[in-house]
Amino acid sequence: xxxxxxxxGRAGGARRWWMALLVVVVVAALGGLFLWPExxxxxxxxxxxxxxxxxxxxxxxxxxxxxxxxxxxTCLDHPQLSTGITKAEARPCTEAHDGxxxxxxVLPEGLASDLLIGRTLRELCQxxxxxxxxxxGGGGPYYGFPIGPYLKFYxxxxxxxxxxxxxxxxxxxxxxxxxxxxxxxxxx
Numbered sequence: 273x274x275x276x277x278x279x280x281g282r283a284g285g286a287r288r289w290w291m292a293l294l295v296v297v298v299v300a301a302l303g304g305l306f307l308w309p310e311x312x313x314x315x316x317x318x319x320x321x322x323x324x325x326x327x328x329x330x331x332x333x334x335x336x337x338x339x340x341x342x343x344x345x346t347c348l349d350h351p352q353l354s355t356g357i358t359k360a361e362a363r364p365c366t367e368a369h370d371g372x373x374x375x376x377x378v379l380p381e382g383l384a385s386d387l388l389i390g391r392t393l394r395e396l397c398q399x400x401x402x403x404x405x406x407x408x409g410g411g412g413p414y415y416g417f418p419i420g421p422y423l424k425f426y427x428x429x430x431x432x433x434x435x436x437x438x439x440x441x442x443x444x445x446x447x448x449x450x451x452x453x454x455x456x457x458x459x460x
Contacts, residue, residue: 335432340419342373342434350417353440360419368447371417371438375400379420379431386423393418397435404437407453415441
């Protein structure tokens with residue numbers, strides 16, 4: 273039979289407390305491991321297309337940031353739209369891809385959470401998205417997927433972000449090839 277004394281009850285309670293604490297520590301460590309932002313730099317884009325007034329197929333980033341950042345005209349896949357990737361990645365515009373970078377914006381000072389950063393990005397990207405949608409002459413719907421810094425990078429002074437336009441809003445959705453119409457006449 274078990275120990276019915278108060279001493280046996282206290283020892284069992286302490287053991288349960290330590291086990292619960294151990295479980296919390298392990299879960300927190302695993303959560304941090306899986307949720308920690310990637311520190312890898314963005315993959316290099318493929319070689320640029322011939323020169324024209326329209327955006328190049330894959331411009332080189334003008335800044336090196338610890339999160340994805342694209343110049344307008346860069347075609348890309350986004351992890352919310354494509355399986356097998358964990359961050360937005362540049363793609364050749366001649367191959368199937370999720371969307372295209374349509375504008376770069378700079379976040380204002382004073383944002384205090386990832387939620388505020390996301391909301392502000394959507395607001396900053398709304399005007400370029402509306403302009404680009406109108407230039408397509410139909411064929412939509414089109415969707416915006418802003419790409420910018422997490423709060424920890426924002427707090428380090430990194431404010432650059434990218435507005436993108438896509439033809440789908442879910443994984444496995446429609447892809448596009450080529451550039452969207454930018455309204456900028458090409459040479460020729």
